[in-house]
Amino acid sequence: MANIVVDSRFDEVWSAFQRDIKSDDDAADALYQSFFESNQTICGCSVLNTSHKRGARFFTCHSCRADFWFTSGTALDGVVRLRAWLAAIFFKDHGFAISAARLARLVDVAPSTAQNIHKTLALVICDEMPETETVSASWFSQVIFKRSRQTPAECHPRVELLEQVTAHARVLSSEYPLDHAEDRSAEPNSSEIVRDFSLAPPNLKLAVAQFLGLISNEFHGISKKCLQLYLASFWCTVDRSRWAPGALLKACLSHAPIRYQQILNFVSPARVMIVLPPP
Numbered sequence: 001m002a003n004i005v006v007d008s009r010f011d012e013v014w015s016a017f018q019r020d021i022k023s024d025d026d027a028a029d030a031l032y033q034s035f036f037e038s039n040q041t042i043c044g045c046s047v048l049n050t051s052h053k054r055g056a057r058f059f060t061c062h063s064c065r066a067d068f069w070f071t072s073g074t075a076l077d078g079v080v081r082l083r084a085w086l087a088a089i090f091f092k093d094h095g096f097a098i099s100a101a102r103l104a105r106l107v108d109v110a111p112s113t114a115q116n117i118h119k120t121l122a123l124v125i126c127d128e129m130p131e132t133e134t135v136s137a138s139w140f141s142q143v144i145f146k147r148s149r150q151t152p153a154e155c156h157p158r159v160e161l162l163e164q165v166t167a168h169a170r171v172l173s174s175e176y177p178l179d180h181a182e183d184r185s186a187e188p189n190s191s192e193i194v195r196d197f198s199l200a201p202p203n204l205k206l207a208v209a210q211f212l213g214l215i216s217n218e219f220h221g222i223s224k225k226c227l228q229l230y231l232a233s234f235w236c237t238v239d240r241s242r243w244a245p246g247a248l249l250k251a252c253l254s255h256a257p258i259r260y261q262q263i264l265n266f267v268s269p270a271r272v273m274i275v276l277p278p279p
């Protein structure tokens with residue numbers, strides 16, 4: 001029953017998007033409209049006297065007679081399938097975390113394009129994460145079974161966790177060489193990790209459980225490399241007041257461009273950030 005309710009709300013949101021934004025031209029018009037409504041004219045002219053051609057990603061200011069490209073220099077810089085990007089943002093605006101495969105099917109883009117959209121948006125959200133709780137990436141080991149560039153050949157993807165825990169232990173033992181001399185083993189101390197989790201406050205435990213549930217249901221499994229990106233998306237999904245409709249688009253438009261290489265090189269740290277859902 002719960003699933004039917006969730007699915008019908010999802011269908012509602014998706015229908016609303018399809019009704020309003022049918023093409024990349026519609027997407028550009030919607031973006032201009034959001035600029036216009038937020039009085040962001042970029043050029044600094046005090047009188048808002050602009051015009052915009054249908055489907056164009058720039059507007060003309062009649063006061064200074066200049067053209068302004070509204071995605072230029074932002075996280076949406078140079079994107080081709082603008083409708084797909086706005087769809088991904090629209091779903092997040094309404095609290096839905098959907099897989100790249102599902103997004104690709106819905107908006108008819110290549111799975112790699114959908115992955116790129118998701119990861120870029122997650123990096124934008126990551127940069128908005130407040131100083132927050134960091135927890136061991138090992139807490140999420142049960143959903144980590146996708147390989148990444150970081151997974152050593154012929155090893156299970158979870159090996160990435162062990163390698164990072166070991167590296168973390170090495171840092172700790174170099175910081176406390178005398179007191180922790182007995183902890184210098186190269187083997188990760190898994191019982192310590194479990195104890196950490198058992199000592200976690202109930203709201204943190206709940207957030208971890210919700211995140212694991214979301215990943216199992218929609219994404220099935222993730223890589224350790226991208227764990228932090230999924231945790232950022234999770235925050236966006238559950239914190240509906242911080243990420244109210246429009247907030248993510250605004251964050252994208254005030255974020256510097258994110259290059260493919262940055263996405264490729266991103267690796268979640270051994271201790272990842274998790275923002276607790278609002279009470």
Ligand SMILES: [Zn+2]
Pocket residue numbers: 043044045061062063064065066
């Ligand atoms: Zn102007």
